[in-house]
Amino acid sequence: MNGWMGRIVKFDLGRMTQETVAVGDSIRRQYLGGRGLGVKLYSDLCPGATDPLADDNALIFMTGPLTGTMMTSGRYQVISRSPLTGTICDSSSGGNFGAALKGAGIDGLIIQGRAAKPVYLSVHDGQVEAHDASAFWGLDTQQTQKGIQAETGSKTSVACIGPAGENRVIFAAIMNDKDRAAGRGGMGAIMGSKNLKAIAAGGSQPVAVSDPEGYKALAARLDRIVDKNPVTGKSLQVLGTSVLVNIINAHGMFPTENFRRGVFNDAEGTSGEKIAETLLQRQSSCYKCPIGCGRTTRTRDKNGEGPEYETVWAFGAHLGISDLTAITEANYACNELGLDTITMGSTIGCAMELSETGAWKESLRWGEAGKLRDWVMDTAYRRGIGAELALGSKRLAAKYGRPELAMQVKGMEIPAYDPRGAQGMALSYATSNRGGCHMRAFMIAPEILGHPVFLDRFSTAGKAELVALFQDVSALVDSAVLCRFLQFAVGISTFTEMLRVVTGWDFSDEELMTIGRRIYTLERLFNNRAGFGRGDDTLPPRFFNEEFQTGPSRHRLVQLEGMLDDYYAVRGWDSNGIPLPQTLADLGL
Amino acid sequence: MAYRCRKRWRTWGCNLAGKIAVKFYGLMRRRLQTAAVEIAGDDLTIMTLLRLAEDKTGQSFLDELLDKDKGLLTGTIILVNGENIRLGQGLQTRVKAGDSVALFSPAGGG
Numbered sequence: 145m146n147g148w149m150g151r152i153v154k155f156d157l158g159r160m161t162q163e164t165v166a167v168g169d170s171i172r173r174q175y176l177g178g179r180g181l182g183v184k185l186y187s188d189l190c191p192g193a194t195d196p197l198a199d200d201n202a203l204i205f206m207t208g209p210l211t212g213t214m215m216t217s218g219r220y221q222v223i224s225r226s227p228l229t230g231t232i233c234d235s236s237s238g239g240n241f242g243a244a245l246k247g248a249g250i251d252g253l254i255i256q257g258r259a260a261k262p263v264y265l266s267v268h269d270g271q272v273e274a275h276d277a278s279a280f281w282g283l284d285t286q287q288t289q290k291g292i293q294a295e296t297g298s299k300t301s302v303a304c305i306g307p308a309g310e311n312r313v314i315f316a317a318i319m320n321d322k323d324r325a326a327g328r329g330g331m332g333a334i335m336g337s338k339n340l341k342a343i344a345a346g347g348s349q350p351v352a353v354s355d356p357e358g359y360k361a362l363a364a365r366l367d368r369i370v371d372k373n374p375v376t377g378k379s380l381q382v383l384g385t386s387v388l389v390n391i392i393n394a395h396g397m398f399p400t401e402n403f404r405r406g407v408f409n410d411a412e413g414t415s416g417e418k419i420a421e422t423l424l425q426r427q428s429s430c431y432k433c434p435i436g437c438g439r440t441t442r443t444r445d446k447n448g449e450g451p452e453y454e455t456v457w458a459f460g461a462h463l464g465i466s467d468l469t470a471i472t473e474a475n476y477a478c479n480e481l482g483l484d485t486i487t488m489g490s491t492i493g494c495a496m497e498l499s500e501t502g503a504w505k506e507s508l509r510w511g512e513a514g515k516l517r518d519w520v521m522d523t524a525y526r527r528g529i530g531a532e533l534a535l536g537s538k539r540l541a542a543k544y545g546r547p548e549l550a551m552q553v554k555g556m557e558i559p560a561y562d563p564r565g566a567q568g569m570a571l572s573y574a575t576s577n578r579g580g581c582h583m584r585a586f587m588i589a590p591e592i593l594g595h596p597v598f599l600d601r602f603s604t605a606g607k608a609e610l611v612a613l614f615q616d617v618s619a620l621v622d623s624a625v626l627c628r629f630l631q632f633a634v635g636i637s638t639f640t641e642m643l644r645v646v647t648g649w650d651f652s653d654e655e656l657m658t659i660g661r662r663i664y665t666l667e668r669l670f671n672n673r674a675g676f677g678r679g680d681d682t683l684p685p686r687f688f689n690e691e692f693q694t695g696p697s698r699h700r701l702v703q704l705e706g707m708l709d710d711y712y713a714v715r716g717w718d719s720n721g722i723p724l725p726q727t728l729a730d731l732g733l
Numbered sequence: 734m735a736y737r738c739r740k741r742w743r744t745w746g747c748n749l750a751g752k753i754a755v756k757f758y759g760l761m762r763r764r765l766q767t768a769a770v771e772i773a774g775d776d777l778t779i780m781t782l783l784r785l786a787e788d789k790t791g792q793s794f795l796d797e798l799l800d801k802d803k804g805l806l807t808g809t810i811i812l813v814n815g816e817n818i819r820l821g822q823g824l825q826t827r828v829k830a831g832d833s834v835a836l837f838s839p840a841g842g843g
Contacts, residue, residue, distance in 0.1 A: 380841060391758070
């Protein structure tokens, strides 16, 4: 089976049994792999509102047909119902782990049940084995990876949780290949609830391809295209993702102090340019990737990876903090403990505003960099005020009677682009299937960066169509599985070609877009069953009621309702956001 | 403008007393090893301003922003007081004394 290892394993940690799950070519063609196939398998196994942390919830690790190939992807997706949001969730991570799973002879792993004591799973030659992980329970993600590699071989790739996942913090991440994260949505808490500390994968089984000559030629062409493109060939390599700090700040939409302002006066000191001048040691790359956007950095006392743009913001401008060392070391702490940096930082910002208003008696002050790392540590261990921060912003703000101060959608904290500065991004946040996330439809590309075309960021015209289109493209990129940054250099027709040379599937571009739309709609159906509808496709009231008084996004508010009506019409959903029967029929759902 | 500048080159629309501020970001800043220059002038097109800025820095940088036909590269961002010139007259957009112009070569992230 070209592009696939031909084996998906379901492992029951309660019974310690495993079976091979048969997934036919027809299903793979309908959902590609990765996110799409994972969501399909999850929806079939857990169609209702399964408690995300219950034993019977499923947690799926899934690769795609392009994972482990020269199409620059070592990525994998983790799919389940999020304990943070209650929505369907997929969380994506780079590094090598996805390629390692395929090298070990499997395409995916479905985990159910709860182990009686801590275990880790090893995958090699298509076989999955459980091992005692008692010695690793309590260790951080770096110690865990090294410890398990000592048992399974130094070349194995390990995806694991740290103390935050063990303690079921609902925004705990899964970390692999040192510091790569399946960060958003609390997938690490689900691993913790199953007493599953880690998965180790290793092997050298090759991925068979349909058209070897075409495959080599396309890989060489892709390298040239990526190299020549100014974003993938220069900017991301030299300055990393934090090049966005100055760009977004210059547009007056760099969320500052819990989204109360759009210009952070100290943005320069936390910018990608500054990181390159000060902390950067070298670039780091995922499997077969010629871009190398990762940052290996060093502060005076510590070293690690990051910070990326969203993290620079979450621990920086969002908290009024300009100390780049403190930001970076808070990032390191999240990596070590296994926490999502966006939700962590956003929740601290919410807590600071709760504190300032007097709603919460704890004293957390804007700009207080000295305690940042302690707050992160306390959250992972649920001790002191960390027990409260571990709630995430939605539950924390509700507990203290000010739910409007949580900057979240469906329970997931929105990241580093103020929606008042980009109407399409506002619609993207509101309609995201996993909550306040920038990765479902990165409208910043056309509205700010001018990729692939430049759009007026304050206009609502045509945004509904484009958000839906971007969501569908993102769904298929996450299912193939590829890195989103390739989209700065190539488009749909290249993805179609990649799939053709690897799998032999001869999709048209239109058929590929239909697959993306099918995946997005399937996710929506799950969310509808879990109780989500139009009332949840919204934003915090701040974005409808409070204008910035200064900066280039001043006197702007989000105009959501009209875009939402248009969006549902484009999607073929009714006015409550429920897919119409004809839409489902058209998509084969 | 309603707010005061902490540093001249960080702000939008501060009074530069007959000068136009040109700020460099990203790869251009690394190449030029400078964050900003001030250009004496008024009612200039962006294209003219860019050439004057090249003269002032003593180095060429237009290849970071423009394609071989001297049009804006996909992804180039030029802001005049925070407004993208693509919404105005592009490289023919006119700037006046006191304006602040920010230059970003194509970038991505997220």
